[in-house]
Amino acid sequence: xxxxxGSIARLSRLLSEGSLDSNALGQRASEIAALMSRWxxxxxxPRSELIVLGVNLHAYYTALETLLERVARLLDEEVPAGPAWxxxxxxxxxxxxxxxxxxxxxxELLRELEELKRFRHFFRDAxxxxxxxxxxxxxxxxxxxxxxxxxxxxxxxLGHVQQMVQALAAG
Numbered sequence: 001x002x003x004x005x006g007s008i009a010r011l012s013r014l015l016s017e018g019s020l021d022s023n024a025l026g027q028r029a030s031e032i033a034a035l036m037s038r039w040x041x042x043x044x045x046p047r048s049e050l051i052v053l054g055v056n057l058h059a060y061y062t063a064l065e066t067l068l069e070r071v072a073r074l075l076d077e078e079v080p081a082g083p084a085w086x087x088x089x090x091x092x093x094x095x096x097x098x099x100x101x102x103x104x105x106x107x108e109l110l111r112e113l114e115e116l117k118r119f120r121h122f123f124r125d126a127x128x129x130x131x132x133x134x135x136x137x138x139x140x141x142x143x144x145x146x147x148x149x150x151x152x153x154x155x156x157x158l159g160h161v162q163q164m165v166q167a168l169a170a171g
C-alpha cells in the first residue's frame with residue numbers, strides 16, 4: 001500500500017467505522033449480559049425480554065460481520081462472494097496477513113461464530129418469531145463467553161490500523 005492520501009483516507013475510514021462497529025459489539029454484549037442476568041431458572045425470561053435478547057444476538061453478529069466486511073473491502077481488498085461467503089469471511093479473518101493485518105478471529109472461535117451466524121439467519125428469516133428459549137439462552141451464553149476474546153482481536157486490528165495511519169502520515 002503506497003503512502004498516498006488515498007491509502008491514509010481508506011485506513012482512516014476503516015479505523016473510524018471499525019471503532020463504531022467495535023462499540024456496537026460492546027453495547028450489544030452489555031445488553032445481552034443484562035438480559036441474561038435476569039434469566040430465572042426454568043421460567044427463563046418473559047417473551048418480550050426473550051425477543052429483546054434475540055434482537056441483541058442478531059445485532060451482535062451483524063455488527064461483527066459488518067466490521068469483517070469492512071476489513072475485507074478496505075484492507076484485504078477482497079470480499080468473499082458466492083453462497084458460502086458468510087463462512088468464507090470468517091475463515092479469511094482468522095488468518096494473519098503479515099505486514100497487512102493481524103488475525104481478528106482466533107481459530108477456536110470459528111465454531112461459536114458459526115452458531116451465532118445460524119441464529120442470526122434464523123432470526124432474520126423467521127416469519128413468525130417463536131424463539132426457542134434454550135437455544136436463545138445458549139447463544140446468549142455463547143456471546144458472553146467469546147466476547148472478551150473477540151473484542152481483543154478487534155482491538156488488536158484497530159491498534160494495528162492506527163499504527164499504519166501514523167506511519168503513512170509521518171512518512
